[in-house]
Amino acid sequence: MFRYILRRLLQMVLAFLGTTLIVYALMFAGQGDPIQALAGERPVTEAQRAYLTEKYHLDATGIGGFFYRYFDYVRSLLQGDLGQSLTGRQIGDILQQAWPVTVKLALIALAVAVIFGVTAGVIAGIRRAGIFDNSTLVLTLLVLGIPTIVLAPLAQYFLGVKWQLFPPTAGAEPNFYALLLPGIVLGSLSLATALRLTRTSVAENLRADYVRTARSKGLVKRRIVSVHVLRNSLIPVVTFLGVELGNLMSGAIITEGVFNIPGVGFNLFRGIRTEDGPLVVGIVSVLVVVYLVSNLLVDVLYAVLDPRIRYE
């Protein structure tokens, strides 16, 4: 297990370098004059130009110059310095403000998926082909079929504006209540997938041979379902939710955009829109690490949940 984790960590280094390189290249490849982009509409004096050229090693051109600047960037990244955005703010500060909001939103979304998705999935799995099972099937297909870009404004309009059950937008420092509706919208997709997955898994495990054995041992039905079947059924569900939490942590561009939530996705989208290269690359670099680490954690968790899985 230890060797496995070590190997995965080494792979992560490669994956990290690869993804940041690609994002770095894409973001700066299309840019004309980076100094003018930094300055925006204001004029740039020769002295400023010389200073910035020196600072960012812009005198080195071609592939060599690109890699020179890339490794320069990675070096400061490893020292914990994400650099400055074109607006002059420290990217580290931006993330420090944005991340707690995104984490809160992600946890609300995950809680929605677990509480409603898994519970309904278990019930649907036990009462397979019943009314509950069929109605949840229709509902989940509906949710899975509607893209967030449609679902989020609809929820905002009806629940936020028309019936005013929730605040329609979150604002600068959103509280739990303001994040609830966006969290539900964001979680609905995970909810639907978790429900389908749980339902299939429970239905399948109920037919397993070990259930027959448990019955022949004279165990009560409640125990057979809640201990024997559930413990097996939830292995794929927990794995899915782990991966999903990793995804949610990286921010939800659409949901955060629609509800005006100052989270990671919101900032990332703003960076892309304003062609703020350092901001986009900075955020994506951190997201890559979050994603890689959460995937490793899920794989380790999987081995803990299922004794048959061994990592060498």
Place this chain on the structure above:
Amino acid sequence: MTDAVIQPTPASATPEGGHLLEVRDLHVEFRTHEGVAKVINGVSYHLDAGETLAVLGESGSGKSVTAQAIMGILDSPPAHIRSGQILYQGRDLLTQSEEQRRQVRGKEIAMIFQDALSALNPVFPVGWQIGETLRTREGMSRADARRRAIELMDLVKIPAAERRIGDYPHQFSGGMRQRVMIAMALALNPKVLIADEPTTALDVTVQAQIMDLLADLRQELGMAMILITHDLGVVAGVADRIAVMYAGRIVEHADVRSLYRAPAHPYTKGLLESIPRLDVKGQELATIKGLPPNLMRIPSGCPFHPRCPYVQQVCVDVVPHSLVLGDGRTSECHFAQEVLDDSAR
């Protein structure tokens, strides 16, 4: 151990003259989308305290379904018990509530299954699974249940039981896994053990070890045992009586010696003749021609008639009664006496 063991049989628990377990004229059908399959068509057999009954038959003959009906673990739907009685200590299990039947399962009648790998829960340690009924049904503490689980693992001769109690089913070999199953079934000291093809999934050498273990345990604990198998070789050393099943009926029922010496049903005769013999060289292996019947369209008359070498018009028209041949032997064949005479020759 000598042969003259006084067996601690719970004879007092059985009403006078009755059997410990008795199946009477059981009819079970599977109602599926394709139609109704008549899986059990009037099965009757009995089991006395301390004895071993072997139930023999091909796949689909209904031997496992009968056992699951006794245990009350048939999946219904599709299974539906149409009629019959299953008497345990004189009480009909089929008229009892689910809660009453649950009390019987595991404690009075326990069952072990063919494939121990899938029959054991993959995510719990074996010791946990063996001790589960002790904790949940007997109210034992964790420590006591663990101690008892180790004892049970010792009883079924799993080496280093104490060290292996925390291992998971997949970490055991096939034979050891089946021993875990047996230990689990014995946890509540059942009076009847139903072994559903306990050795089918195992290597031949391991098969013999498991059968020996079951025979020893039966003697030691004074249990009665129903041994379900399709392997005639497995039966000979262990069973007292044999019930041969075909298309959901008991076609022949006899004690082991008489049946092996001279079968009284053409199907049994065919089965015995299809065992490869080591002492006769170069002989073509005899087989029973044809296939077992489709249970949705069981042939008229005697269900075996399309495959039977003794077939006459009467076999096509009339369902044979169970013919009593003396010594408690029965055969469901119009020509039972002829078959018996033929076999004895």
